[in-house]
Amino acid sequence: MQSATKGRSEIQQKQRRKVDAIRRFKNNVPLLILFIPVLLFYLIFKYVPMFGAIMAFKDYNFTQGILHSPWNGMQNFKILFSNPQTLNIIRNTFMLSVLNITVGFPLPIILAILLNEVRKQWFKKWVQTLVYLPHFFSWVIVGGIVITLFAEQTGIVNAVLERITGNTTSFLYNEGSWIAIFVGAGVWKEAGFSTIIFLAAITNIDPSLYEAASLDGANKWKQTLHVTLPGISSTAILILILQMGNVMSVGFDPVYVLQNSGVFNVSEVISTYIYKVGIQGGQFSLTSAMGLFESVVGFILVFSANMIARKFDRGLW
Template sequence: MNHIGSATWKRNIPLYLMFTPIILFFILFKYVPMFGSIMAFKHYNFGEGILHSPWVGFENFKVLFSTPATIQIIRNTLLLSMMAIFIGFPFPILLAIMLNEVRSKWFKSVVQTLVFLPHFFSWIIVGGIIVTIFSQQSGMLNSVWQYVFGHSYAFLYHEGSWLSIFVGSGIWKEAGFSAIVYLAALGSIDGSLYEAAGLDGASKWKQIWHVTLPGISSTVVLMFILAMGRVMEVGFDQIFMLQNSTVSGVSEVISTYVYKIGLMGSQFSLTAAIGLFESLVSLILVFITNRIARKFGNGLW
């Protein structure tokens, strides 16, 4: 048995060597930085460093949660994340299913290129596109709006329309790229299942409902669990490029708060505390979501 294990180890050495950079990446950039979380329990200052700064226990957490602005920021983060997940999550699935049903290869290639392309744009470019479309003074949409209704509308300065733009821009940018995972899952479905369903008289819609969706259900659950793990991580780039002081009541989130208070205001201990809180909430949500998924036989562990 030991001889077999030794032979297996030697045979897989090239694979282990290929995996080494990935292990080093996670150790250096994921696990080692966790040590910095100790700042959440200290009154950090540059002079004394992380190890020698005075220990204050949960004082930073008390300060954070006694501030009304912090509660508002957490509420905004949850609101924007939940909107992005529950509104935007189905779009990659629907897009993958539609692309999978296309039989014309050239048309499928063109559509895939067009829907994948926005993912590679930075949020600076996307922000410029959004301003070009929705600007009150010179936006293309407002030109039409003013022609029809006789007045312009401040799409970027009303909370309702700003939320719609936030969710819509995220879907437009990422839905195509996210669909790649579901396209790969669709490729693993046995084609004979569709043939059998067709012989039984199932329409295309029934084939999608009874064959396609069950075939990718485990992938959907996996992606949903991962999405719930990022529920407290509203992307800084998107928010920073789209927000303005008029809609700060819904656009100020944890990532922008950390930037303004931590980096700009040098209150590192407070931002470390809220960052640790963010991570704990995400961890709990992942466990809860996985536990629910396990009841349907699709849990991660």
């Protein structure tokens, strides 16, 4: 008798769970419909192109296509890494990415903390807008601004220098100054976006923590050190892990619009190499091997960063 009652109870619970699942599905149909374009975007532009990675192991040609082109094993990788220029390209990509992260990662945190302390709302909104606005500029516009400022003959900076010292400097043709300008332009363009993210994280910190710290005699610096930074640490680690995946991907646009023959030795990166050798030169298999190498290194870096973060209970998965 008890087993029969227990059996009926389990059946009723399963039926209720099934009804609840159907109800939740019906309630979420509008959200699922909105999700379809996002799903299609990732399927079409992110997952389907992964199929082209097999070109890295083939001697690809247009006539036979991806499927029927002959296999050549690791030959493309041997050709790629036997070229001395490849190591220089990888070095440039890694160097510029590390500089972007080193300079561009802490700056938004500092800006967010400073903006959080501003009490004049009109001033705070104006600064937020001015800092965030460059994020919407294309790199073509940013490149035009950089050239307008630092061009040797017509640049505003050189015009001022010439009036003061009587000399001009080739900022865009000197390797050291080009790297500084490149990193600075990237930070100026993207720092505002990360600042908004960190500012939102700061606003989610419980105000009572600041009150308790103040009662304990903590000044603003100690409150920032012991309340604000720990409060946004999870967001900071999340962004840092995602940025680690782009260490081998500086991006095509920022380098291409600022690149010139005078700084080719430090400005040629993986993305510009793929464009010039793959698209313009038609060596699709060779650049597919380079792209696959870039993706594998990015995956390893993200996975490693997440493994380290997990030791502090901050991992993504």
